[in-house]
Amino acid sequence: MRQITRTRAASICSLSLLAALTAACGNDNNHSSNNSESPSASASTNASSPAASEQSKDPVTISLTEPDLGRVWKDDNAATKELETRTNVNLKVTMYPNNDFNSKYTVLAASGDIPDLSRLGGFDYQNYADQGLFMDLTDLIDKYGPNLKQNIPADLWDLTKYKGKQFVIPYENVAGKEVPVVRKDWLDKLQLKAPTNLDEFEAMLKAFTFNDPDGNGKNDTYGMGITNSYSETFMPIFGAYGIAPGLFGGSTPMASYVKDNTIVPVAVSPEYKAALEYIKKLWDEKVVDPELFTIKSDQALQKVAQGKIGYFNAWWSIAPQQLTQQLKMNEIVPEAKWDPILPGLTGPDGKSGMYSFGNVGAGMAISAKSKHPEEAIQFLDYLSTQEGWELARLGVKGTHYTEWTAPRTDEGQKAYDEKWLDPLSQIVSRVDLVQKLGEATKDPVEIENNRFINAASSYTLYQDVFYGVPLTDEHKTYGADVAKFEEEMFIKFVTGKESLDKWDDYVEAWKKKGGKSVLDSKVAKYNELKGTQMVSGV
Incomplete structure (x- = not known):
């Protein structure tokens, strides 16, 4: 999987950025609203009309x-x-x-x-x-x-x-679109620092779940929740193992990475299994909202807005816009403050990163x-x-x-x-120019938005090796079934309905569902377009 470190922050003013991102989220489309003093144009950029010398022409x-x-x-x-x-x-x-x-x-x-x-x-x-x-x-x-x-x-x-x-x-x-965010006021109350690795992350989730971070004397909070998709909320964990699974089909189905001239599908990789083991441990420790796999997104957002969740990972705009501005979380929970987790969660091999939307x-x-x-x-x-x-x-x-x-x-x-x-x-x-526009804004609302936009762009991003490669006929035929199987087995492995001791059986079933046919066809298409000689990793 190709890694991209985005050093050019996406400081994009909120309103028109949100409209563009919503339409693109895929197309991210991906984004300006307020105005700042115009940055000087590049010396080699011709800012005059292309027809300036030909205005006599119709x-x-x-x-x-x-x-x-x-x-x-x-x-x-x-x-x-x-x-x-x-x-x-x-x-x-x-x-x-x-x-x-x-x-x-x-x-x-x-x-x-x-x-x-x-x-x-x-x-x-x-x-x-x-x-x-x-x-x-x-x-x-x-x-x-x-x-x-x-x-x-x-x-x-x-x-x-x-x-x-x-x-x-x-x-x-x-x-970079997504940000892992945490209740900063809960960290302060429990005298914790923002986590930098998986061990500290686990300790934080336990404290958020069992140490009464909201001070109401009730055991009614959870460390981890969701706002939209549960696959999103686990993304920083996968990133700590050096992978990004592609959101169970999402915008880049059959997400894969390259190792030794071999293209390996994330969903049957050793790193994926290791991440599953860690996520299952969190589930077993009951620091994850038990409704995480079944709750609807609007209900999940309400639960977060009501102050019951201490961490989630989602689109950059969720914390500053949907929770703070639209759902008016600070009127419900006046002390609530959300912060991005920076620089990200580091895994056992020192890796850290997030899913690249391309x-x-x-x-x-x-x-x-x-x-x-x-x-x-x-x-x-x-x-x-x-x-x-x-x-x-x-x-x-x-x-x-x-x-x-x-x-x-x-x-x-x-x-x-x-x-x-x-x-x-x-x-x-x-x-x-969008970045300069964002940096120049003096609007406090947009400054808050830019905190999260910039955070999303600051992580190492894992890009699917098949990004930009057209779907093959095999993918069109079997891709949806393979993605559905991956999702079903992810939930079963995490909740314990299927033991991770059956991992090899899962991999074989994945191949028979069409995974191998899809992978082989995509590798062939990749080689055709890129002029390479990659081989399939299953």
Whole structure:
């Protein structure tokens, strides 16, 4: 499993970040709200309109389709009109609801009549690339996209190559999304420090469960609980053993890592078994909420908000937004304070880490039939400049905002609240500018959000070796059954309904369920795309 240490923090202002992350969580889409003094643009970034020297030419029409990601399209959007003027284009934009976008786009692709520009989630372009729908952008980017090439990290360009061709311009995602969090006020009351390893973590959970951390004289708290998915809450433990199982299918089913030229599936690895043994010990010690495997997410959140849980691991926004702002936990439990566990939990071999959600949030493809591919690239290239990025995300300076650190103007806030101000902000990413925007904020609410955003980006991240590799036919056939079997056996092993002495039987059953067929097919596909000679690890 590839390890990624994210040193570039994702300090992204809360409101528009939440909208983007919710839509992307997968696509993380992955993210700005308040404004700060504009950071100086890179000296090599051309912030002028790509058509500045050609304004005598008639503007060209460029069609574009994208998921709405919580936005609405407004034809008379002043920011869009200004963007069209600066780039000498007329935009014809169609947005579909997030949950309907893929089905709508599949119909377009089947007809062979797609827009000039398509914003597709993650690696979805791979589903269509072999149909000849998209243009190889390599030469166009070299010639017309200097800012795109400079501002998008090199590893994203490499990740999004398909059979040696560059069919999309990648949209950078922030790979670290989740944070292990703890009741800081409970730690203080029990005179404990935040845990740094699994032994200290176990001791903390015991104290939170049995030492009356809320001081009500009742035995009614648990060290570990959940807010959404129980597989998430165990992720830092798996990370302490150097693995990330992929959330039982989640966004990267059949999560695997490389060892000695061999691709090993996490769910049947020795490290996974060791992590299971540790988790079972916690279960047997009764420091885990006994409803953890059965409770619904809204009920779990309420239990946490009522002050019954001392630790959970989940999306960065749960503690500062859902618990504090939406569920108003501090009105229920005034003393409650949540802190990220930093730098993370270290395991017996000194490893520590979290699940990587991947750094490719989307991809912009250009139709092979486009009559204006050069202008399309120039348009996207302008969006990658600081000037273009500000306009697409924040609106017209002086109308929608004044300075980055200042609140939006009344007009800008109204436009943002009505969700039509920044629909083009999801086309080209500038994570570095988003970070500077977050660092400059003076809003205490957003400062609190950024504590958790930055924590999520600070952990070592374990990336599935198959990240970006298209699903195989075998995976489509057997993958869901294999994932379901993994989940069922995880619960049985942890709760003791199945002894870990039967581990070898589990591995053999996993193979027969289709695990080996899926793995072998994915390894073959990996070798085909990467030009390697990896072998299957089961």
